[in-house]
Amino acid sequence: MTITDQNSSARDALLQSAREELIERGHASVSLRAVARRAGLSHAAPAHFFGDRAGMLTAVATVGFDELGRTLAAATRDASASGQSALDCLGLAYVEFGLAQPALMDLMFRRSELVTDDPAFVAAQRTALGYLRDAVSAMGPADSEEWSLVSWAVVHGLVSLTREGALTRVAETHATDPAGLARHLVAVYGAGVTAISAQHT
Structure with missing residues (x-):
């Protein structure tokens, strides 16, 4: 898998995790840390892909x-x-x-x-x-x-x-x-x- 593919896969995983957090907890409770943890990625990953x-x-x-x-x-x-x-x-x-x-x-x-x-x-x-x-x-x-x-x-x-x-x-x-x-x-x-x-x- 290329670096581009890895980045795309990680970003997709974060989006899916963010959506799951949204459904389960509501928009106000979605956090970068919780999304990263659910996706199995580093705490810095969401900020890397989305800024904030x-x-x-x-x-x-x-x-x-x-x-x-x-x-x-x-x-x-x-x-x-x-x-x-x-x-x-x-x-x-x-x-x-x-x-x-x-x-x-x-x-x-x-x-x-x-x-x-x-x-x-x-x-x-x-x-x-x-x-x-x-x-x-x-x-x-x-x-x-x-x-x-x-x-x-x-x-x-x-x-x-x-x-x-x-x-x-x-x-x-x-x-x-x-x-x-x-x-x-x-x-x-x-x-x-x-x-x-x-x-x-």
Whole structure:
């Protein structure tokens, strides 16, 4: 194994360990020392690869956005193949990703923990969220940029409200199925945007 391969392997091990610490302990409790110990590497290894704790968490969040981007890309392809609404498919994929990866999703948008101007992080975030923007733009509503931001806010808000149990506390339907309610509301929202778009075509 070359030195480059060894470095890549060590970095990947640290990222995996940081993610495991994040899931088990929450973002506030992730430390460089604990991550190095879990990965079986020296205490200096995280600083060598990421600079500091914020750099390490930013790398984890960047991987999260890469994964979200691949999830949304697959949803876009599925919508195209099935003839379903791209916005519906993307919204469902976003909600399901957020509910399946709560700790990671929380970190991905926690600015206080991240180096938010890191180029790789910025690129991964823009790529992932760009799928929602493109889906809304393709529908042709007026002010599509604003509608894409609203669409993102809706699906992200559904993830947060579902995780916190807030939806089922106030909803009269789906009271015992918060994830089902979130999926239903994605469809309701998509139908609304479709209707608005149709008025402008």
